[in-house]
Amino acid sequence: MMNKLLELxxxxxxxxxYLVRAVExxxxxxxFIGSELQMNRGKNVxxxxxxxYRNYELDGKKYKGSSVARLxxxxxxxxxxxxxxxxxxxxxxxxxxxxxxxxxxQNQAPELESKFFEGDAIDHIAAMxxxxxxxxxQLGSFINSVEFFLNKSRIRxxxxxxxxxxxxxxxxxxxxxxxxxxxxxxxxxxxxxxxxDYDSEWIRETVRESLYKAHLRLKAxxxxxxxxxxxxxxxxxxxxxxxxxxxxxxxxxxxxxxxxEKPGDLVQTKEATGDRVTMSLVPYLKNSAENTYYDSDxxxxxxxDIIADGVLxxxxxxxRYADYLGIEPTGEMANIVVKGGKMTxxxxxxxxxxxxxxxxxxxxxxMTGDFAGEIRLGIYNDGTKEIPVTLGSISGNIKNVEKxxxxxxxxxxxxxxxxxxxxxxxxxxVAGN
Amino acid sequence: MQIYHMRGVPVKTQLSxxxxxxxxxxxxxVKDLTxxxxxxxxxxxxxxxxxxxxxxxxxxxxxxxxxxxxFVIRVFNGVNYxxxxxxxxxxxxxxxxxxxxxxxxxxxxxxKQGVTMMPFPLLEENDLKDEFHSECQIDPxxxxxxxxxxxxxxxxxxxxxxxxxxxxxxxxxxxxxISKVFVSDKKDLAQSILFxxxxxxxxxxxxxxxxxxxxxLSGLKGYEIFEGxxxxxxLAAKNxxxxxxxxxxxxxxxxxxxxxxxxxxIAHEAFGHGVEMDMFVKHRAKGEEFIGKRIASEKVNMHDGxxxxxxxxxxxxxxxxxxxxxxxxxxxxxxxxxxxxxxxxIKLGTSPTGNGRRExxxxxxxxxxxxxxxxxxxxxxxxxxxxxxxxYLLEGYYSGMEDPKNWGIQCMIAxxxxxxxxxxxxxxxxxxxxxxxxxxLLESISxxxxxxxxxxGTGYCGKGYKEHVKVSTGGTYIKAVGxxx
Numbered sequence: 001m002m003n004k005l006l007e008l009x010x011x012x013x014x015x016x017x018y019l020v021r022a023v024e025x026x027x028x029x030x031x032f033i034g035s036e037l038q039m040n041r042g043k044n045v046x047x048x049x050x051x052x053y054r055n056y057e058l059d060g061k062k063y064k065g066s067s068v069a070r071l072x073x074x075x076x077x078x079x080x081x082x083x084x085x086x087x088x089x090x091x092x093x094x095x096x097x098x099x100x101x102x103x104x105x106q107n108q109a110p111e112l113e114s115k116f117f118e119g120d121a122i123d124h125i126a127a128m129x130x131x132x133x134x135x136x137x138q139l140g141s142f143i144n145s146v147e148f149f150l151n152k153s154r155i156r157x158x159x160x161x162x163x164x165x166x167x168x169x170x171x172x173x174x175x176x177x178x179x180x181x182x183x184x185x186x187x188x189x190x191x192x193x194x195x196x197d198y199d200s201e202w203i204r205e206t207v208r209e210s211l212y213k214a215h216l217r218l219k220a221x222x223x224x225x226x227x228x229x230x231x232x233x234x235x236x237x238x239x240x241x242x243x244x245x246x247x248x249x250x251x252x253x254x255x256x257x258x259x260x261e262k263p264g265d266l267v268q269t270k271e272a273t274g275d276r277v278t279m280s281l282v283p284y285l286k287n288s289a290e291n292t293y294y295d296s297d298x299x300x301x302x303x304x305d306i307i308a309d310g311v312l313x314x315x316x317x318x319x320r321y322a323d324y325l326g327i328e329p330t331g332e333m334a335n336i337v338v339k340g341g342k343m344t345x346x347x348x349x350x351x352x353x354x355x356x357x358x359x360x361x362x363x364x365x366x367m368t369g370d371f372a373g374e375i376r377l378g379i380y381n382d383g384t385k386e387i388p389v390t391l392g393s394i395s396g397n398i399k400n401v402e403k404x405x406x407x408x409x410x411x412x413x414x415x416x417x418x419x420x421x422x423x424x425x426x427x428x429x430v431a432g433n
Numbered sequence: 434m435q436i437y438h439m440r441g442v443p444v445k446t447q448l449s450x451x452x453x454x455x456x457x458x459x460x461x462x463v464k465d466l467t468x469x470x471x472x473x474x475x476x477x478x479x480x481x482x483x484x485x486x487x488x489x490x491x492x493x494x495x496x497x498x499x500x501x502x503x504f505v506i507r508v509f510n511g512v513n514y515x516x517x518x519x520x521x522x523x524x525x526x527x528x529x530x531x532x533x534x535x536x537x538x539x540x541x542x543x544x545k546q547g548v549t550m551m552p553f554p555l556l557e558e559n560d561l562k563d564e565f566h567s568e569c570q571i572d573p574x575x576x577x578x579x580x581x582x583x584x585x586x587x588x589x590x591x592x593x594x595x596x597x598x599x600x601x602x603x604x605x606x607x608x609x610x611i612s613k614v615f616v617s618d619k620k621d622l623a624q625s626i627l628f629x630x631x632x633x634x635x636x637x638x639x640x641x642x643x644x645x646x647x648x649x650l651s652g653l654k655g656y657e658i659f660e661g662x663x664x665x666x667x668l669a670a671k672n673x674x675x676x677x678x679x680x681x682x683x684x685x686x687x688x689x690x691x692x693x694x695x696x697x698x699i700a701h702e703a704f705g706h707g708v709e710m711d712m713f714v715k716h717r718a719k720g721e722e723f724i725g726k727r728i729a730s731e732k733v734n735m736h737d738g739x740x741x742x743x744x745x746x747x748x749x750x751x752x753x754x755x756x757x758x759x760x761x762x763x764x765x766x767x768x769x770x771x772x773x774x775x776x777x778x779i780k781l782g783t784s785p786t787g788n789g790r791r792e793x794x795x796x797x798x799x800x801x802x803x804x805x806x807x808x809x810x811x812x813x814x815x816x817x818x819x820x821x822x823x824x825y826l827l828e829g830y831y832s833g834m835e836d837p838k839n840w841g842i843q844c845m846i847a848x849x850x851x852x853x854x855x856x857x858x859x860x861x862x863x864x865x866x867x868x869x870x871x872x873x874l875l876e877s878i879s880x881x882x883x884x885x886x887x888x889x890g891t892g893y894c895g896k897g898y899k900e901h902v903k904v905s906t907g908g909t910y911i912k913a914v915g916x917x918x
Contacts, residue, residue, distance in 0.1 A: 027518075028539070031797065033715050036551035037543060039776075040510075042535035043518040043795055045503060049496075067578075068495035072502040073521050074451065087494075090483075090578035096491035122539045126546040145715045175897055177717060179838070188717060188838040192898045225684075256490050257600045258636065258643065360843040361834035365864075367636070367643050372918070374843035374868040376836065391841065393868045393918040397681070431684035431868065431918025 004077055005048065006158065014088045017053040017101055017160040021296060022046065023153055028121040030148045035133050046073050052084060053160075054091040055098065065094035099323035104162045105300040109293035112284070114170040115198040116152065124198060125150050128174070131200045135207040139215035141180035143207070144188055149173045157298045165298060170196050171289040174203075178210040180218035189214045189358060189376065194289035194415040202287065213357055216388040217377045223354075223392035225432040226380070231394060231425045232348070232355040237362040237373065239417035242338055244398050245277045247366035249306040251317025255324045258367060261312050268310035274404040274424075275341035276310035281333040290334035290416040299331030338419030341407030348406055348424045351383040355422070356394065369398030396428040443568040444655065446625040449479035449612035451502065455522065456614060456623075459504070462525055463616050466532060472509035472556045474617035476752055478502065478794045482609035485578070487585040489593060489601045494578055499609050499903070503794040507753075510536040513553040514776065518795045554779045558619040563756070565624040565749030569655030573608040573629060576656050581606060588633070588662055595670035598637040598677065602670075605632040608655075615754035624749045628903070629658045630891045633666050635673040644679075644863075646672035646829065646847060649891035651905065653743055672829065672847070679848060679863035684918040688824030688852075689867070690817050690910055693887045695827045695846060697906030700735055701805050701894065703842040703871040705906075706835030708737075708762055708771035709788070709800035709896075714780050718837040720771060728768040729875035732911075734808035735763040737772050739787055744905035745890030746803030751775075753789035753798050760786045763875075774800040792900045799896055806888060807908035810881025817880050817912045818852055825849035825917065826857065827865060840871035849917070866918045874913055882910035 027043035067087040283301035322329035362373035372395035407420035482497030503520035515536035592602030632649040648669040712718035739757025774789030790801035829847030848863040890905030
């Protein structure tokens with residue numbers, strides 16, 4: 001099918017350039033209620049996405065139009081031809097500043113490694129099931145339900161400039177629900193885990209931690225009204241918090257005029273007395289489901305530093321926006337590394353504080369810097385004791401917290417984020433009961 | 434502004450040529466598998482669609498993320514159900530081998546490894562042959578991309594000109610034609626449904642602060658959806674300008690009035706997810722304990738269903754071949770019913786409500802919402818405002834998150850208009866986080882406006898952090914008490 005498609009594209013006089021992204025995926029999925037299998041699923045699918053480009057001039061200025069068509073192996077050549085024809089026609093009406101496509105890179109990308117590449121998917125997933133259910137229920141908490149998804153993909157990128165790369169990739173997800181109950185009440189915690197390699201101990205530790213948090217949530221009392229309490233973000237919320245700074249380095253947002261900081265500018269207030277942000281993007285992080293050495297345009301990815309001590313070093317951007325900004329493309333990367341701070345966890349946890357262990361959905365608005373989330377589980381340390389708390393919310397804006405925010409020296413690594421284990425914030429509004 | 438006069442006889446959508454031409458093969462595949470498995474069904478999907486984007490700096494056209502063509506086969510494996518998703522019909526024998534692999538070999542392997550299986554009853558179906566084809570005024574696929582982009586560019590410029598502080602005014606249009614067939618021993622169903630979405634996002638910067646707001650249109654409509662553009666652009670622009678001067682709210686519990694969008698979000702997040710009956714099977718939803726009991730104030734009536742309204746959640750049959758219904762979830766304060774997929778219904782011994790939906794042919798079916806809303810009441814918005822000593826009129830939202838087990842709610846609200854002594858003061862607070870315990874929030878609903886119900890289907894709904902499906906939500910204005918932060 002690929003050869004026929006490439007032939008078709010080469011013979012289209014109106015199509016000036018093209019990019020083909022083909023993905024073949026085999027998936028094994030298990031769904032458990034308690035420890036009983038409710039359903040199993042298998043999947044074999046292939047998808048082809050073709051971007052066609054039209055280059056043209058208008059009033060002496062060069063433009064590039066593009067349009068993306070999704071093709072299916074269930075299409076015959078005539079139907080594919082019609083889809084490409086329609087995409088080409090649409091591309092002629094799309095008006096974007098001119099840019100170049102990715103040229104082949106002489107350097108070879110390393111292969112992504114994963115234990116899941118060897119052997120049968122059902123055996124791998126069965127091993128994960130064993131790991132997950134091997135953790136003893138503790139303190140009255142238990143696994144309510146769990147879903148496993150294990151995807152093995154073969155990805156190939158081809159463009160009209162001679163790029164032709166292919167690589168194998170594994171991505172998995174586990175949706176884990178833990179529950180705790182007593183005579184009066186039952187509560188649950190939701191965990192969405194992503195991975196790319198088999199790590200038995202990581203699975204066991206994640207389950208243990210979730211069961212412990214479920215136990216704490218059962219004991220939690222409604223969050224009292226608290227004024228001027230230091231806030232500690234943990235886990236996934238730490239990753240989400242840094243989305244604001246990641247966006248400051250977005251070449252796309254700079255080109256669109258949404259962000260105004262230029263390389264060399266501060267992205268954090270100059271009055272910062274706490275820790276300053278240092279951030280890198282990397283193509284590979286241990287067990288990240290986002291690992292790839294090529295972005296979707298085919299840019300060969302390498303580690304890149306984007307922010308150092310609160311100063312923007314350079315934009316991280318795709319080939320298109322790099323051309324617009326007149327810089328070298330870094331490619332698009334989803335693995336983020338943030339440097340830890342100067343103080344340890346123990347040094348940062350000066351009482352009183354409110355440590356937030358689980359949110360309904362902590363969100364950072366990367367455009368406005370507003371952040372907020374409903375608290376599912378927190379620990380309120382009033383200076384004398386630690387009280388598990390629930391219900392209530394926090395909200396704030398980066399401009400109010402960036403001056404004196406502190407990152408722990410200790411680091412966490414979860415999926416596509418490696419960075420401080422906690423962030424200590426001041427001047428955050430807390431809605432209690 | 435360009436005006437189009439193309440209305441006339443409604444255009445009826447058609448099932449895709451691909452599914453029409455292959456229906457016989459699909460029936461043959463089901464028939465062959467029925468020799469080996471006591472239940473077999475096949476869902477075939479063929480969805481086409483395009484997304485058009487226009488921004489200040491450029492434009493884009495691409496196939497919609499909902500675009501798909503493929504199949505999922507479900508079989509009874511002797512204890513419960515196994516599924517196989519695929520998108521090739523080249524070798525029917527290979528498909529049958531793969532189904533055997535998943536439903537027999539994989540199951541045997543798992544049993545050998547000590548996995549225990551949860552038994553489910555064998556599905557029994559009644560004979561049903563039916564089809565549905567939605568209608569629109571103007572077939573959007575017949576309008577050239579050039580025309581659409583030109584019109585969207587005019588709308589973008591109209592919005593951008595509203596304020597010198599605007600850095601962008603994005604216009605997004607999506608057209609999607611869904612074709613589905615469901616085939617089993619007893620069922621032969623087909624449907625084609627067209628929906629469109631049109632969204633306007635104003636982005637501005639003033640005094641170093643970036644603020645944005647969006648307004649949208651949706652429905653089982655065609656290109657005629659553009660006719661409602663200008664008032665929406667005006668509103669989105671006004672909202673951005675107002676947000677420049679917004680203050681942060683002082684956290685606390687307030688009397689609140691929710692506009693139809695926020696009311697819909699509450700209906701969806703606070704309650705809709707809590708009555709998805711696959712959660713009852715897992716004992717993950719508190720709603721299970723409240724069936725037949727008072728759960729809200731007497732002012733509250735709530736519906737969900739593919740047939741409850743004509744919006745993006747409308748269909749003849751769901752992704753398990755169950756016909757859609759109009760489910761009364763709350764009737765004058767009493768929780769009457771949950772919404773159910775087929776397998777949860779047979780496990781629980783209830784009737785399926787036609788809410789078994791898949792993100793795509795590649796994903797599992799779950800109990801999902803469709804069109805979810807509070808019914809209108811008999812109060813006026815003016816009386817609601819007059820009745821509040823200190824509170825907020827909440828307008829628009831960014832997102833929400835469910836917590837069905839603990840009945841917590843998180844709604845990220847775009848803004849609140851301050852009300853003091855029965856009058857809007859003109860002060861705006863933003864953003865606002867509405868949180869609380871769902872029964873408390875629903876019980877606090879003291880007024881429901883008489884306005885016509887408005888639904889919005891521009892967004893999508895996830896279950897947890899995955900399984901996205903198109904839904905619509907809405908209602909009228911409601912007055913309640915909420916914790917804001």
